[in-house]
Amino acid sequence: MKIFKSLESGFTRSLKAWKGILLLWLGYLAIVSLVAIPVKGFFNTALSGSMITERLKDGIDAEVLGDIGSGFRYLVSAFPASLVVLILVGIILGVFFSGGIFSSLRISAGRFSVRSFFDASARYFWPFLVITLMAGLIIILLFLVIIVAPISIIMASGEVSEKAPILTIVYSVAAFLLISRIFILVADYARAWQVSQDKPDCFKALGFGFTRTFKTFFTSYFMVLIVFVVQMAFSLLVLYILTRWKPATGGGIFLLFITSQALFIFRLVLKVWRYGSVSALKEIKDAEALPPVETPQIPQA
Amino acid sequence: MKKNLLTIFAVIFITCTSGAQVINQNPLSSRITGYKIDARLDPVNKTVTGKMEAFWVNQTGETVDNIQLHLYMNAFRSNLSTFNRGSGKVTDSTVLGRIDISQFTLGDGTDLLPLTHYIQPDDGNLHDSTVIQVFLPQAAKPGDTVSIYAGFVTKLPSSIRRTGYTKDFFFVAQWFPKFGVYEPAGMRRRTSGGWNCHQFHSNSEFYADHSVYDVTITVPDNYVVGSGGMLLDEADCQDDASYKTQKWRAEDIVDYAWTAWPGYAQFTDQWRHVKITLLIPPERKDQVSRQFTSIKNALEYLTMNVGPYPWPHVTIVDPPLIGSGAGGMEYTTLFTSSSTWKIPSFIHMPEMVTVHEFGHAYFMGILATNEFEDPWMDEGINTFWEERILDHYWGERSGMIDHPAFRMADKSSARSSYVYSPDRQVVSNKENSWSYPKGTYSMMSYMKTATWLSTLMGIIGEETTNDIFREYYRRWAFKHPGPDDFIDVVNEVVKKNHGDKFGPDMKWFFDQTLYGTGLCDYKVADFRCFRQDTSITRIIEADTIVRGKPLKDSLYKCIVDLERIGEVMLPVEVLVHFENGNENLLTWDGKERIKSLELFSNSEIEWVKIDPDFKIRMDVNFINNSKVYVTDRTPVRRMSNKFIAFMQLFINAFVL
Numbered sequence: 001m002k003i004f005k006s007l008e009s010g011f012t013r014s015l016k017a018w019k020g021i022l023l024l025w026l027g028y029l030a031i032v033s034l035v036a037i038p039v040k041g042f043f044n045t046a047l048s049g050s051m052i053t054e055r056l057k058d059g060i061d062a063e064v065l066g067d068i069g070s071g072f073r074y075l076v077s078a079f080p081a082s083l084v085v086l087i088l089v090g091i092i093l094g095v096f097f098s099g100g101i102f103s104s105l106r107i108s109a110g111r112f113s114v115r116s117f118f119d120a121s122a123r124y125f126w127p128f129l130v131i132t133l134m135a136g137l138i139i140i141l142l143f144l145v146i147i148v149a150p151i152s153i154i155m156a157s158g159e160v161s162e163k164a165p166i167l168t169i170v171y172s173v174a175a176f177l178l179i180s181r182i183f184i185l186v187a188d189y190a191r192a193w194q195v196s197q198d199k200p201d202c203f204k205a206l207g208f209g210f211t212r213t214f215k216t217f218f219t220s221y222f223m224v225l226i227v228f229v230v231q232m233a234f235s236l237l238v239l240y241i242l243t244r245w246k247p248a249t250g251g252g253i254f255l256l257f258i259t260s261q262a263l264f265i266f267r268l269v270l271k272v273w274r275y276g277s278v279s280a281l282k283e284i285k286d287a288e289a290l291p292p293v294e295t296p297q298i299p300q301a
Numbered sequence: 302m303k304k305n306l307l308t309i310f311a312v313i314f315i316t317c318t319s320g321a322q323v324i325n326q327n328p329l330s331s332r333i334t335g336y337k338i339d340a341r342l343d344p345v346n347k348t349v350t351g352k353m354e355a356f357w358v359n360q361t362g363e364t365v366d367n368i369q370l371h372l373y374m375n376a377f378r379s380n381l382s383t384f385n386r387g388s389g390k391v392t393d394s395t396v397l398g399r400i401d402i403s404q405f406t407l408g409d410g411t412d413l414l415p416l417t418h419y420i421q422p423d424d425g426n427l428h429d430s431t432v433i434q435v436f437l438p439q440a441a442k443p444g445d446t447v448s449i450y451a452g453f454v455t456k457l458p459s460s461i462r463r464t465g466y467t468k469d470f471f472f473v474a475q476w477f478p479k480f481g482v483y484e485p486a487g488m489r490r491r492t493s494g495g496w497n498c499h500q501f502h503s504n505s506e507f508y509a510d511h512s513v514y515d516v517t518i519t520v521p522d523n524y525v526v527g528s529g530g531m532l533l534d535e536a537d538c539q540d541d542a543s544y545k546t547q548k549w550r551a552e553d554i555v556d557y558a559w560t561a562w563p564g565y566a567q568f569t570d571q572w573r574h575v576k577i578t579l580l581i582p583p584e585r586k587d588q589v590s591r592q593f594t595s596i597k598n599a600l601e602y603l604t605m606n607v608g609p610y611p612w613p614h615v616t617i618v619d620p621p622l623i624g625s626g627a628g629g630m631e632y633t634t635l636f637t638s639s640s641t642w643k644i645p646s647f648i649h650m651p652e653m654v655t656v657h658e659f660g661h662a663y664f665m666g667i668l669a670t671n672e673f674e675d676p677w678m679d680e681g682i683n684t685f686w687e688e689r690i691l692d693h694y695w696g697e698r699s700g701m702i703d704h705p706a707f708r709m710a711d712k713s714s715a716r717s718s719y720v721y722s723p724d725r726q727v728v729s730n731k732e733n734s735w736s737y738p739k740g741t742y743s744m745m746s747y748m749k750t751a752t753w754l755s756t757l758m759g760i761i762g763e764e765t766t767n768d769i770f771r772e773y774y775r776r777w778a779f780k781h782p783g784p785d786d787f788i789d790v791v792n793e794v795v796k797k798n799h800g801d802k803f804g805p806d807m808k809w810f811f812d813q814t815l816y817g818t819g820l821c822d823y824k825v826a827d828f829r830c831f832r833q834d835t836s837i838t839r840i841i842e843a844d845t846i847v848r849g850k851p852l853k854d855s856l857y858k859c860i861v862d863l864e865r866i867g868e869v870m871l872p873v874e875v876l877v878h879f880e881n882g883n884e885n886l887l888t889w890d891g892k893e894r895i896k897s898l899e900l901f902s903n904s905e906i907e908w909v910k911i912d913p914d915f916k917i918r919m920d921v922n923f924i925n926n927s928k929v930y931v932t933d934r935t936p937v938r939r940m941s942n943k944f945i946a947f948m949q950l951f952i953n954a955f956v957l
Contacts, residue, residue, distance in 0.1 A: 032948045040941040044934060051908055051927035056936035058698070062709050066717035067922045073721075086948065087955050094956030132957050162622035162642045163584050187957050235950060242943055243706035253938045260946035267950065 002284055003223045010105075010277025014269055017104045017276070019112050021268050024097045029261070031089050035082050039075070046071060057248055095132050099124030101272055103195045105279045120195065127194050127202035134206055135187035139180050146179065147172040178225075185224050186213045188278040196282075216285055223281060227274040234270060238263045322552070324531055329553035329611055330511030330779035333358050334480045341519040341544075342473070342561055347466050349455040353477055356408075356448045359441040361485035361494060366440040368447055369420070369498035370433050373475030374400040376501040377458040377465075381428035383421070387503035387735060388462070398458030398465060402478065408448025411438055423500045423735065431501040432481070451478050461626030464558075472620065472627035472637075474558035475501070482510055482671075482781065489671065489783035499673040502735035504742045506665075506672035506679070507556060511779050514551040519544050520561045527567075527580040527616045528559035529635035553611075553779060554633040555669050560618050572597045574613050581619040581640075588640045588651060592617055595655035598694045603663055603686065606767045608774035610662065617655065629654050631661035647704040649695055653711060657687040667778045675784055676734040676742070677815070681750020688712040688751055712755060712918070718748040720921045725749065726818045731784075752918050753814035756821075759916025760810070760872060761795055761803065769794045784815070803872075810871070814919065819868030821919040823891065823911045825928035826862040828877075830905040833858060859906050861898040865891060869919065876913040879904040886913075 014021070046068045047053055055061045065072055103120030104112055150172050154165050190209030194200065213220055241263070247256050322328065339352045359365055376384030377398035405413045416438070419430045441447050455476045458465040464474040481498025484491050497508060519538050520526055522545050530549030538544035551557060566583040569576060570593045579592050596617060600610055616635040620627045628639035636658035640651035664686070665672055665679035672679050691700035691711035700711035719725055724741045730750055737745055758766040773782070773790045792806040803810075813819060833856040861877060870892045877885040881904035889896055889911075900906075908929035915923060 028949045028952065029945070032945050032952065036941055036945045036948065039944065040937060043937045043940070044932075047924060047937065048932055049928055049930070050924045050932065051910055051929050052924045053933045053936045055923075056940070058708070060707055060940065061713075062717050063713045063720075063923065066721040067924050069922065087952055090952035091956055094953075098957075135957055161584065162582070165622075166642060184957055238946075238950065242946055243704075247939060248935060250935060253935055253942060256939060257942045257945075260942060264946055264949045264953075267953065271953070271956075 002219055002281065003226070006223055006277045006281040006284060007226065007273075009280035010275070011273050013105045013276035013280065014272040017101055017112060017272055018269075019114065020097065020101045020104050020117055021265065021272055023114075023117065024094075024101070024268055025261070025265050027093045027097060028090065028264075031086060031093060035086060042071065042075060043068075057246070059246060091132065091136075092129075095128045096121050096125050098191060098275070099128050099195070102191045102275055102279065105192075105272070105276045106195060107280075107283050124191075124194060124200065127200040127205060128191055130202040131187050131190045131194070131206055131209075134202075135183050135190075138183045142180055142183070143176060146176045177228075181224050181228055182213065182221065185220055185278065186210055188224075188275060189213055189220075189282060192275075192279040192282045212282065212285070216281070220278070220281060223277055224274060227270065227277060231267070231270045231274075234267060238267065323533070323550050324552045324613060325611060331360060332513060332553070333360055333483075333510040334512045335514075336477070336479075336512055336557070337515040338477055338557075339517045339519075340473075340477075342471060342521075342524070344469060344471070344521060344524075344561075347457045347459070347471075349457065349473055349476055351451075351453050351455065351477055353451045353453065354408075354448065355451070355478075355480065356446050357441075357480050357483070358446045359443055359483070361483060362443050363485050363494045364440045364442050365437075365483060365494075367434050367436045367496070368441075368449075369481040369496040370435070371475075371479045371481060371498060371501070371507075372400050372402075372431055372433060373479070373501045373507075374398050374455050374457075374464070375430040376475075377462075378430060379428060381426070382431065382501075383424055383426045383429040383735075384431070384501045384503050386426070396458050396460040396465075398456050400453055400455045400476070400478070402451055402453045404450070404452035405435075406450045407438070408450065413449065421500060422498065423502070423733075426500075429500050432498050433478075434496075453478060461624055463627060463630050465626065467623040467626075470560075470562045470564070470621060470624040472558070472560045472618075472624055474556070474627075474630070474632065475507075476558075479509060479556075482508055484781075489781060490785050497671065497673075502673075504737060505734040506676070508671040508673050508781075509555040509669070510781075511553045511555055511669060512557075514549070514554070514557040516549045516551075516557060516559070517546060518549065518559060518561075519546045521545075521563075523563045524561040525563065525565035525567060525580065526559060526561045527565070527578065527618050527635065529554055529557050529616065529632045531614050551634060555666060556632045558630075558632040558635055560620070560624075560627070560635075562621065562624070564621060568593075570597075572600050575600060575610060576614050578614070578616045579619065580616065582621045582642075584642050585619060585640060587643065588619065591646070591651055592619060592638060592640070592655055595652040596659050599656045599659045599690050602690045602693060603660065606689075607663055607686070607770045608667070608778065611667070612662075615659070615662070617659075619651075629658060631658045631666070633662050633666035636661065647702060649691060649699075649701055649703065649711075652695065653687065653691055653701060656690050657683060660686050660690070663774070668774065669779070669781050671781065671783070672734065674733050676746035677730045677750040678782070678784065678787065680746045681730070682754065684715055684747045684751035685754040688715060688755070712751070715748045715751040716755075716918050718744055719752045722748075725921075726820065729818050730815045750815075755918040756814065756871065756916070757791075757807075757810060759912075759914075759918060761799065765795060765798045768798060813869045813871075817869065820866075820921050821869035821871060821917065822865070822867035822921050822925070823873055823917070824864040824866055824922075824925040825909045825911055826864045826895070828859060828861045828906045828909050828928060830857045830859040830902075832856070857902050857905055859900045859902060861900065861906070861909050863889060863896040863898065863911060865894050865896075866925075867921065871917055871919070873912045873917055874914075876910045877906055878908045878910075880907045 052064055055064055100117035100121035104117060150168050154168050186209035189212045190205040193208040194205040242260060245256060247253050334357050335355065337354045341350045357368060376382050405417060407413060413435050417433050417435045420432050420434045421429050461467060461472060464472055481496045484497050485494040486492060514530060516530060518526055522543055526547055528549050530551035532547060533550055534548040536546055538546045564582055565580040568579040568589050577593060577596055579589060581589060604610055612634050614634060618637045619640050620637055628637050630637045638651060638655040638658060644651060660683040661679060664683040670678035688711045696703055698710050699708040701714050702709040722744045727738050727741055728745060730745055734742060769791050772794050773787060776790060777786060788811055795803055795807055873889050873891045875887045875889055877900060879902050885900060887898060908927060910927040912920065912926055920926065
């Protein structure tokens with residue numbers, strides 16, 4: 001019951017934090033646009049004055065990309081580096097905004113104010129960065145242990161069956177996704193605890209995260225797992241829609257932009273839903289842990 | 302006595318192998334060579350022990366004083382062999398392979414070993430022992446038959462590069478002493494007769510006469526064997542009950558390879574007269590129908606447009622992961638494909654490999670070109686047909702990949718590889734396979750050739766192209782055509798179908814494409830229209846259009862400027878589209894550097910396209926083939942919007 005109560009409360013809280021979510025969305029849109037706008041400009045210039053765009057109506061055309069020539073080669077070679085920079089900036093942006101979002105998800109948080117949102121974002125930036133880095137480090141180690149190591153071993157063994165390496169990859173990725181949720185949960189609890197404290201203390205927060213995760217493991221984990229399944233299903237749906245939808249008119253393109261951004265905003269809602277649900281569960285457990293309030297006795301006359 | 306017996310035996314063997322028919326009613330080739338091999342696989346020591354009787358008939362009018370044979374397996378003998386030097390791979394002693402000849406005599410018993418020495422006709426590399434020359438005790442006069450007997454042990458290399466073994470998987474190719482091709486003066490435009498017997502290079506394939514192979518293979522009982530022959534008989538091995546002996550026969554093929562692995566599952570299917578056998582790891586059962594569909598489509602298309610597939614059998618080997626080095630190779634009636642477990646159906650890679658490798662049954666199996674010297678004639682022509690088959694049966698725009706998010710034609714992959722390559726002008730197609738500079742062999746022999754052949758088809762038409770290949774097949778099947786022989790056929794058929802439309806011959810085309818290194822690039826430089834009273838009605842400045850007031854009965858004089866940027870000159874079509882919807886299709890011989898076309902119309906031009914149907918696939922830049930003043934930016938905007946959304950989702954996945 002606590003799981004569903006927390007999920008319900010988390011969802012309500014995430015909707016209440018819609019302004020924070022919009023700010024987060026704007027942040028992502030801004031950083032991605034830093035790359036997307038020059039790329040768009042590049043293609044517009046490369047294809048300017050040509051009817052070749054007719055061949056792009058049904059999607060990407062490998063021949064057209066090849067014909068762009070050296071410019072496209074440079075673009076392709078620069079892309080991996082740009083992607084790494086984007087990911088790093090995205091992580092920092094996420095760390096920054098999650099301070100404000102976690103703060104606004106507290107039961108004690110009043111009406112959403114942009115000022116207090118940014119105030120909390122700034123206040124919790126460093127502890128949240130350390131929490132993210134620590135959890136991220138553990139997840140990277142998990143990745144190496146659960147995915148890279150078994151695949152390397154099976155490849156080196158010269159296994160006859162080709163099912164084995166492929167199944168190993170599938171099972172390893174599944175195991176990684178399931179186990180990594182635990183450490184994401186630790187990070188969530190740590191951040192939920194941190195915003196409830198006046199003084200930043202990231203290591204104490206991490207300690208709380210670990211303690212609370214394993215103390216309430218089944219409740220917490222299954223709650224996060226439900227959110228994860230919904231998130232995954234939604235992400236696949238978004239990918240399905242975006243890969244197949246090929247509008248050909250200006251209005252259609254605009255609708256595509258609006259829809260894709262709306263879908264991404266909802267994806268952010270689902271992430272904040274997880275934050276909110278963990279915060280709610282933490283508060284429920286905190287309340288349970290408080291000593292019962294004794295009713296004062298009225299002295300007899 | 303022994304000599305006499307051997308001579309009698311040799312005569313019987315030659316009579317049996319060259320004349321007797323088991324598979325086809327009549328011989329398909331002139332059968333200059335023939336082989337009878339008794340092979341035994343030792344799976345522990347990874348060797349094949351063989352006894353071989355073979356013959357070469359001097360069907361030329363010349364007297365020949367020596368014979369030359371390939372010992373391909375010696376390419377793996379040391380790191381200093383020409384093959385290993387070329388591949389740049391240093392291998393340790395555990396992976397090396399070799400062929401050791403223990404006995405080598407003429408049919409009459411004359412010992413040939415003292416008369417034998419290694420030669421290195423291509424590079425003089427003394428460490429290379431892939432070709433032997435044997436001076437005959439008596440020169441072979443026209444009509445003479447040289448019969449030889451060889452006892453040999455072939456040690457297979459452990460790293461499979463077309464041939465070798467991994468664990469208990471064996472792919473046995475290039476494994477026996479094999480005659481080179483004696484080319485008399487005049488054949489393939491040679492000025493003097495001689496052996497064509499090249500060393501084994503990492504970037505080369507093979508060249509051989511069509512032969513009859515009677516091969517007896519002895520392997521452990523539990524092994525499944527596939528070969529380029531037809532299985533005639535199978536029995537327990539007489540000297541070891543744990544082994545079995547299979548008798549195979551192949552007729553009129555240029556090479557004989559076989560495979561043995563206990564893990565194969567065997568499937569069969571039928572296409573008209575052809576029995577198709579598929580050997581595949583059992584876990585890839587879901588790929589079986591894909592493989593059969595692919596080869597049936599290829600059989601149908603090539604039979605219809607080139608010529609009949611003359612053998613009643615073909616074997617597809619889809620090697621297991623451990624034997625993937627054997628994948629994608631052709632031995633006429635046996636070829637290797639390449640798939641994996643659960644490979645998604647929208648990726649047509651297995652189909653592509655199967656169609657391509659099967660296509661080699663025609664392009665160097667039947668039309669036995671010299672792969673050493675003219676790799677474009679097998680790989681390039683075959684890639685051209687692979688593209689046509691893939692795009693015909695799996696979709697004009699989805700021959701290679703067919704996913705809603707991304708589609709790609711097979712012909713696009715070849716053209717893009719050529720267009721995208723920075724080395725596309727380094728050499729021409731007229732190179733020996735091993736002479737191509739590093740990294741250019743595949744792009745030039747496969748991709749560029751397929752691209753210029755598509756261009757040729759674009760110019761002369763699909764039906765004429767098919768007529769060319771039908772005639773090429775009719776004239777050269779089971780012979781050794783050279784480049785000029787192919788060009789002669791092109792010239793004749795084009796003239797027959799089109800008269801002098803393309804000039805007295807097609808030399809101008811081949812000089813620029815096959816023998817040239819120039820680029821083909823046409824561009825619509827500009828267009829403009831003037832109202833007949835000479836006042837300019839359309840001024841274009843910085844992408845801004847200022848329109849004059851169109852009058853209903855206005856007459857416009859329009860000028861279209863075309864440009865030839867590249868060196869290659871090909872005839873092209875020019876499509877002019879007017880604002881009132883009228884279109885004018887013009888032709889330009891493509892020779893001038895700058896060409897101005899003058900048109901009169903009741904409407905202004907909206908856009909101009911050179912080669913509107915993309916027939917000239919050699920054009921390295923389709924983007925500048927058209928001009929419009931208001932570009933449709935919708936596709937770029939759509940891609941940009943999707944890119945933003947995908948990137949947002951992707952980055953968000955990294956944020957806790």
